[in-house]
Amino acid sequence: MEIVVFGAGSLGSLVGGLCAREHHVTLVGRDPHIQAVRDSGLHVGGAFDFTVRPAARTDPPPSADLALVTVKAFDTDDAARALVDCDLDAVCSLQNGLGNEERLATRLDGVLAGTCTYGARLVEPGRVECTGIGEIALGAPDGGRSACAERVGRALRRAGVETTVADDMPRRLWKKLAVNAGINPTTALARVENGALADEPLHGIAGDAARETARVAREQGVDLGDDEAVAALDAVVEATAANTSSMLQDVRAGRRTEIDAINGAVVDRADAPVPVNRTLAGLVRAWEAGDQ
Numbered sequence: 001m002e003i004v005v006f007g008a009g010s011l012g013s014l015v016g017g018l019c020a021r022e023h024h025v026t027l028v029g030r031d032p033h034i035q036a037v038r039d040s041g042l043h044v045g046g047a048f049d050f051t052v053r054p055a056a057r058t059d060p061p062p063s064a065d066l067a068l069v070t071v072k073a074f075d076t077d078d079a080a081r082a083l084v085d086c087d088l089d090a091v092c093s094l095q096n097g098l099g100n101e102e103r104l105a106t107r108l109d110g111v112l113a114g115t116c117t118y119g120a121r122l123v124e125p126g127r128v129e130c131t132g133i134g135e136i137a138l139g140a141p142d143g144g145r146s147a148c149a150e151r152v153g154r155a156l157r158r159a160g161v162e163t164t165v166a167d168d169m170p171r172r173l174w175k176k177l178a179v180n181a182g183i184n185p186t187t188a189l190a191r192v193e194n195g196a197l198a199d200e201p202l203h204g205i206a207g208d209a210a211r212e213t214a215r216v217a218r219e220q221g222v223d224l225g226d227d228e229a230v231a232a233l234d235a236v237v238e239a240t241a242a243n244t245s246s247m248l249q250d251v252r253a254g255r256r257t258e259i260d261a262i263n264g265a266v267v268d269r270a271d272a273p274v275p276v277n278r279t280l281a282g283l284v285r286a287w288e289a290g291d292q
């Protein structure tokens, strides 16, 4: 399969590197990483140890069978615009947050929804680390079966990527959102590793954010219970106890966060008040707008 990875930073380089063991992969990203991959290939370390030589460029190729979109959520519109002239059969977002598929589908056909629990870190140009083996789940954005998703799932599995083709993507996206809505802003504001959310008072704050998210999911017709959302949060807190969340990494580096696509998305979609998500979103946005 011809696969283009749009947004070859941490996650895109990991997934692109894994896929390049079996498929023809083009990484689309920025220099100096792209130049390093061209010069010396991509080394995938951490849980893996191999080097591959995917094509690497700073703009998309004219065509591919599949585009995996791995830019931060606030760059999704740019990704959609950049991919318009690339002839594609399928496009799959692996991003966190809500609304990425809708934004891609405003300009592109064949959009699939995806979630990813692999952990990735770009350590230096040309070198990415897998910080945790997880899985990709993908399927039709509105749920149900999709022949296109089955094809993409088979291709990813052939490359050794743990992949589930799911007919309940809305539910999976909301469940992941509940986890991120609890963990990401709480760890970013308190400046703690994920494991600190096992104890009060942070457990209560993150749990309330996850419960509110589950309630909004139900308002949207998605069957996600409060207890299930909190259990998912607790499981990720335990499994990633030593992790620095992506939002805390962004805050520490003075970068823009994905708050709009995470807690902001919960607030935007809520019919009834969601005070915890509103407060967390407001505080992180105030930090973004400040001197940092």
Ligand SMILES: NC(=O)C1=CN([C@@H]2O[C@H](COP(=O)(O)OP(=O)(O)OC[C@H]3O[C@@H](n4cnc5c(N)ncnc54)[C@H](OP(=O)(O)O)[C@@H]3O)[C@@H](O)[C@H]2O)C=CC1
Binding pocket: 006, 007, 008, 009, 010, 011, 012, 028, 029, 030, 058, 070, 071, 072, 073, 075, 078, 079, 082, 094, 095, 096, 097, 116, 117, 118, 119, 120, 121, 122, 246, 258
């Ligand atoms: N890292 C992880 O372990 C995981 C990440 N995710 C999700 O995956 C998404 C990506 O995360 P992550 O990989 O960490 O983010 P990164 O910032 O490391 O990667 C995104 C890359 O895309 C590049 N990019 C953005 N716009 C363009 C463009 N127009 N042309 C070329 N390159 C572009 C960025 O460059 P620049 O920064 O210069 O704009 C950056 O290098 C997020 O939604 C995240 O929440 C999900 C699961 C795990």
Ligand SMILES: CC(C)(CO)C(=O)C(=O)O
Binding pocket: 096, 179, 180, 183, 184, 194, 236, 240, 243, 244, 245, 246, 247
């Ligand atoms: C699952 C979690 C919270 C792991 O740190 C994550 O997705 C993130 O940091 O963005």
